[in-house]
Amino acid sequence: MNTLILVLRLLHIVSGAFWVGSIVLAVLFIEPTAKAFGATGERFLAHALFRMRLLPILVVAATVAIGAGAAMYWIDSGGLRIEWITTPTGLGFTAGALAALAAYAIALIVLKPQFDRLATLLDKPPAGEVEAPSSQGRPEIDEARVRRWSLIQVSLLVFAIAAMATARYLP
Numbered sequence: 001m002n003t004l005i006l007v008l009r010l011l012h013i014v015s016g017a018f019w020v021g022s023i024v025l026a027v028l029f030i031e032p033t034a035k036a037f038g039a040t041g042e043r044f045l046a047h048a049l050f051r052m053r054l055l056p057i058l059v060v061a062a063t064v065a066i067g068a069g070a071a072m073y074w075i076d077s078g079g080l081r082i083e084w085i086t087t088p089t090g091l092g093f094t095a096g097a098l099a100a101l102a103a104y105a106i107a108l109i110v111l112k113p114q115f116d117r118l119a120t121l122l123d124k125p126p127a128g129e130v131e132a133p134s135s136q137g138r139p140e141i142d143e144a145r146v147r148r149w150s151l152i153q154v155s156l157l158v159f160a161i162a163a164m165a166t167a168r169y170l171p
């Protein structure tokens, strides 16, 4: 059991830290920088996400973090025993887990159209750099809505990592 927990913790914490760190960096710094560069910035984002495979790597990291976390949650709670879940530690891990799952759902459901739109830029020639960002037959995106949900996603992930880091020591 010790080896299993060791492997699960390693996978969970390394992939979870990568997931949270990448989203914080992308949403708070990289996206606004790309936006400041207009169409060129959008092509930069599309290249990072799809040609450099940041998006699929993030999906794998998030899925590994959630999978290993769910396995440890099952083990720690003795098969979802309510007596463990309602302890301060159980509640801390539960709140963190729910926040992380909500952030994952936001990326998959609410932010997906934005990713699909960026993917279409890869097929455009560099001459597209002079186009306005939302022009030329690409699907329209409500940028304020994307920004709002991206910031909610960041808040949920920061809450999740803080809850996970402290759950064991809650009084």
Ligand code: HEM
Pocket (backbone or CB within 6 Å): 005, 009, 012, 013, 016, 017, 019, 020, 065, 066, 068, 069, 070, 072, 073, 074, 076, 093, 096, 097, 098, 100, 101, 157, 160, 161, 164, 165, 166, 167, 168
């Ligand atoms: C944003 C994603 C996540 C991050 C960054 C994260 C981070 C962490 C960290 C740093 C720990 C170590 C805490 C300690 O040992 O005191 C931990 C433990 C744990 N996490 Fe997460 N976590 C995430 C998502 C999840 C999810 C989605 C679940 C459940 C579905 C989960 C369940 C657990 C459990 C049960 C433990 C305790 C493991 C043990 O007994 O050693 N985590 N997490």
